[in-house]
Amino acid sequence: MGFDKKQVLCAMLYALAGMGLGIYMASSHNHGQHVTHAHILLVGFITSMVYGVVYKLWLPAAKPVLAWVQFIAHQAGVLAMCSGLFLLYGGFVPPPALEPLLGFAAIAVLLGAATMCFMVFSTRNDWS
Ligand code: HEM
Numbered sequence: 001m002g003f004d005k006k007q008v009l010c011a012m013l014y015a016l017a018g019m020g021l022g023i024y025m026a027s028s029h030n031h032g033q034h035v036t037h038a039h040i041l042l043v044g045f046i047t048s049m050v051y052g053v054v055y056k057l058w059l060p061a062a063k064p065v066l067a068w069v070q071f072i073a074h075q076a077g078v079l080a081m082c083s084g085l086f087l088l089y090g091g092f093v094p095p096p097a098l099e100p101l102l103g104f105a106a107i108a109v110l111l112g113a114a115t116m117c118f119m120v121f122s123t124r125n126d127w128s
Pocket residue numbers: 018019020022023024025026031034035037038041042045046
């Protein structure tokens with residue numbers, strides 16, 4: 001399976017999770033998880049989908065090592081970020097205990113973006 005499809009499949013799972021949480025918030029009239037909801041949908045769904053489209057359109061011959069680093073960094077980061085935010089905003093775990101997880105998540109998501117940035121800038125094609 002290509003990295004385009006891997007990212008799109010992950011994106012769609014985050015769409016379901018984020019919308020599910022949105023429907024829960026709307027129906028319970030408890031919007032306490034809106035930050036979690038926003039990151040599941042914007043970092044998990046939308047950003048993964050954009051990465052999938054970039055792989056499909058402009059990086060069909062991405063170097064496998066770089067693409068694996070990009071994929072694992074972004075997806076591990078999103079999973080850690082969304083789990084950490086859910087535990088934080090649900091009040092399940094005290095904030096100081098979540099700092100290492102959320103710190104890791106932020107760095108991993110940033111690494112995913114930086115690797116994608118490197119691949120895009122270093123790819124020589126005609127961008128047609
Ligand atoms: C089933 C679909 C959805 C439902 C039921 C839903 C529900 C909600 C609810 C109840 C809130 C909290 C509003 C507030 O307290 O201010 C919210 C906030 C938010 N939603 Fe959704 N949502 C849905 C889909 C989406 C999608 C697809 C996206 C983006 C791709 C999205 C992005 C956001 C963002 C960014 C916020 C935070 C806004 C803010 O307070 O700063 N939502 N949503």
